Amino acid sequence: MTESDHMKCIQIRQPGGPEVLEITARPIPEPQAGEVQIRVAAAGVNRPDCIQRQGHYAPPPGVTDIPGLEVAGEISAIGDGVSDWSIGDTVCALVAGGGYAEFVTAPIQQCLPVPDGLTMIEAAALPETFFTVWTNVFERGALKTGETLLIHGGSSGIGTTAIQIASQMGARVMATAGSADKCDACLKLGAELAVNYREQDFVEAAKEFGPKGVNVILDMVGGDYIARNIRALAPDGRLVNIAFLQGSKAEVNFMPIMLKRLTLTGSTLRPQSVTRKGEIATALKNQVWPLITDGKIRPVVYQTFELSDAKQAHQLMESSQHIGKIVLTVKK
Template sequence: MRAVIATEPGGPEVLTVTEIADPEIGPGEVLLDVAAAGLNRADLLQRQGFYPPPPGASDVIGMECSGTVAAVGPDVTGWSVGDQACALLAGGGYAERVAVPAGQLMPVPDGVDLVTAAAIPEVAATVWSNVFMVAGLQPQETLLVHGGAGGIGSFAIQLAHQLGSRVVTTAGSADKLAACTALGADVAINYRDQDFVEVVAEQTDGGVDVILDNMGAKYLDRNIDALRTQGRLVIIGMQGGTKAELDINKLLRKRGAVIATNLRGRPVEEKSAICASVVQHVWPLVAEGLVQPIVGRSFPLAEAGAAHAYMESGDHSGKILLTV
């Protein structure tokens, strides 16, 4: 099969399409003919040599995809050859075929085409597991999501809005701020010329209840400033660095929580439970058109390097897809 590999750690130019052996499936796994794969920030880190796949996972980049079931392994029930599905992966998405644990395979939501479905698994699982399962965002509470115009941010805005929460978000241009507002953000902050802590203080009664943060170290202290009493900060990325000083006294006074999580390295059983919860709670909203995957641009598989360069430019909104 064709697959995209990084010939060495480096920039987008190291990505190349090559022929490799088809994946073999074992008990509890399904073989998927890939229609499209979604890009994620972690893909860029893996290409650069900073984020290797978990033990036993494919070395091929790609943490989500959609496609058609080509074969079903022993002990798998509920899936048949020819079924359309989307999948949460530990790796292997940038290829014509991928082996998937059956629990990480999800049906394509009603009303979503097969290619677009590749834009959903990672963002839906990330937002649902972190904002709702871990941080416990409740109706009438306020969520601050950084990078609201991106794939995760745009999904988080919609989902929190539809489930009755107030949403504050940050973005870096007027167009992106407008897009966030259209998706349901109540307050949209231009992080280039506004201090989000000051705006949060002006626009909320005591701060926000939950923050979904992809910046890490750079925003740690200011995120805690933006929390209200008993607020929860969930860190899911390190775009702003990995080390920062934590004022424990400030956090203690707010009786707040700082939680750092990732999705990729979790055991299959945990990821399967998250996927099942996503199908139960999120898929009905997608099927009704209340929460929609936002695809900014698609590239053919052979242009994976160009897709990575486009993501690194910061010009995109929504998800970027590779089509097979």
């Protein structure tokens, strides 16, 4: 193999803190049938990347151990049977791994056009949170126009996406966040109410907002939020967990689930099939991409880092100072 067959990428030397991320050279991945190869311009950083780095979120079988779940860039090669995309097209894509690299491959079902008016950095900030929010809030949570949605972690990458999509879809949105600045950001993005959870009880606030509680909750916190979320839900409410940052074990009174006819659900995106991800992509393209093109939704990019500075990007993410997304840029 020659040097030109290799690319720069980030590898996780061993499970641990941000310092285990190191730049290395690996063979450039070749697209298989039904895949495209993308020359990466920018790659989004997501909290699951930190969890993978810590050794708690292994890539699904057969997927590269290079971290990175989303990219934007230019198609540099196409696999057999690909007719919808051509070399030179710009694209943003959800990948099951490998985004922190100069090149990555993606199934065509997981590729979406870069919406008009967005930079590559902004486009790279779309796939992971938009796919996650769509499938959890609108499919599993079945949020409808006019209903109320409580989003925990409103200033996170996931939260800033969920606030914008849900409010644009006609839901009334309430968010929680850990500082006044983060609450302000949630309000500017379309939340009607933002609760600083360090100062105010979100359960009481949700009961007033509802007015009998909220219809849907998107939660990444877990722990003692599980019981409090159940109290904050309206009759026929739906609780959707996408993570358990404060732990997944709790003592819970299940009686309200029966009395209020609640649904508890959740999902992780990464292990789902290409077909399922393709269905989510189609829904996003039809229902959300036009809102981005119209300027009604825009990803919130807090800071960018060069690929070689992935360690600093993870340090920032784990400091939780950011509002919105952190993105790595890749030099051509």
